[in-house]
Amino acid sequence: MNARIAYIASNTFREAVRDRVLYNLIAFALLLSGAAIFVGQISIEIEKLVVINLGLTAVSLFGVVIAIFIGIGLVSKEIEKRTLYTVLSRPVRRWEFIIGKFFGLAGTLVVNTFFMAIGVFGALFYVAHKFTRPDALILVALYFIVLQFLIICALALLFSSFSSPLLSAVFAFSLFVIGSFAEDLRGFAGMAHGLTRWLASGAAYLVPNFSAFNVISSIAHEQPVAAQLIFHNTLYALFYAAMALSGAVLIFEHRNLK
Numbered sequence: 001m002n003a004r005i006a007y008i009a010s011n012t013f014r015e016a017v018r019d020r021v022l023y024n025l026i027a028f029a030l031l032l033s034g035a036a037i038f039v040g041q042i043s044i045e046i047e048k049l050v051v052i053n054l055g056l057t058a059v060s061l062f063g064v065v066i067a068i069f070i071g072i073g074l075v076s077k078e079i080e081k082r083t084l085y086t087v088l089s090r091p092v093r094r095w096e097f098i099i100g101k102f103f104g105l106a107g108t109l110v111v112n113t114f115f116m117a118i119g120v121f122g123a124l125f126y127v128a129h130k131f132t133r134p135d136a137l138i139l140v141a142l143y144f145i146v147l148q149f150l151i152i153c154a155l156a157l158l159f160s161s162f163s164s165p166l167l168s169a170v171f172a173f174s175l176f177v178i179g180s181f182a183e184d185l186r187g188f189a190g191m192a193h194g195l196t197r198w199l200a201s202g203a204a205y206l207v208p209n210f211s212a213f214n215v216i217s218s219i220a221h222e223q224p225v226a227a228q229l230i231f232h233n234t235l236y237a238l239f240y241a242a243m244a245l246s247g248a249v250l251i252f253e254h255r256n257l258k
Contacts, residue, residue, distance in 0.1 A: 004092050005100040012104025016070050017111075026066075026112055032058035034123060047127045052138065052220040055120035059113060060145045060216070064176055067109055067149050071156025072168035074101045075252070095249040102157055102245055109149040117142050134222040140230065144213040147237035151208050152176060154244035161252040179210035208240055 032054060075098075120138065125131065155175055159168035186204040213233055215225055 002096070004096050005103065008092070008097060008100025009103035009107065012074065012101050013107050016105060016108040026062070026116060028058075028062060032062075034119070048124065049220050051123050051127050052120070053216060055123055056138065056141050056145070056216045056219075059116045059120060059142070060148065062116070063109055063113060063145060063149055064152055064173075066112065067105065067152040068156055068169055068172045068176075070108070071105055071153050072160045072165045072172065074105065074157060075160045076165050076168075094253050098157060098161070098245065098249050098252055102153055105153045105156075106150055109153065110146060113142060113146055113149070137219045137222065137225065140225045141215055141219045143230075144215055144233060147233055148210055148213050150237050150241045151210075151244070154241040154248070155208070158244045158248040158251070161248045162255065175207055176210060179208040180214070181211060182207055182209040183211045209236070212236070 035054070117138075121131075121135075124135065124138075152172065156168065156172045159171045163171065182204055212229075215229075219225065
């Protein structure tokens with residue numbers, strides 16, 4: 001990472017951290033993790049299961065909202081405030097601007113995931129009064145959640161490079177919802193015939209397969225995650241994020257900013 005990208009990334013990180021909405025979303029995630037404690041207490045012998053499910057789901061959902069909410073405004077806010085022209089008037093290339101924004105937002109989400117994870121582990125310790133070896137699997141779920149965030153960040157930047165913030169949010173959130181059911185879509189494509197099968201198959205493999213990253217339920221039941229799945233999901237997330245970022249750079253390079 002060169003100095004220009006690092007500078008843009010650090011500025012993006014500071015701006016995102018100062019955003020009040022960011023703190024509100026983190027607070028809601030922590031409150032939901034705390035609510036899992038009380039829900040767990042009214043569930044007979046499944047307190048730990050409920051806490052892990054609700055806690056990790058809160059981290060995932062609120063993180064996605066943070067990624068979309070902040071990501072869609074990274075480019076448009078710079079254009080509206082006309083600060084983008086000042087940045088690009090310096091020896092900063094457009095692709096460096098996009099990559100820097102991506103790393104800044106990704107860094108913000110990693111840091112916030114860390115703090116929200118503390119809330120999950122705190123709720124878990126409150127319920128179980130101790131940590132066991134299977135609890136380390138929660139780190140795998142958190143790692144998969146971060147991989148999802150990388151894809152969402154790249155998609156938010158892709159859409160914001162050519163669309164309005166509202167439409168960018170709709171596009172990004174829609175892809176997240178559809179991608180969460182990607183496996184079901186592939187199953188439907190396997191049962192369909194003719195043109196419908198081709199269209200369903202194309203859509204199933206084009207949208208990000210977020211369902212592959214959802215291991216929350218299995219980890220809550222203390223089922224191990226295969227090393228092959230961790231390796232596959234890592235490569236898939238990095239490749240998909242890289243492709244989305246490449247599209248964002250390509251569009252932004254040819255966008256008329258006047």
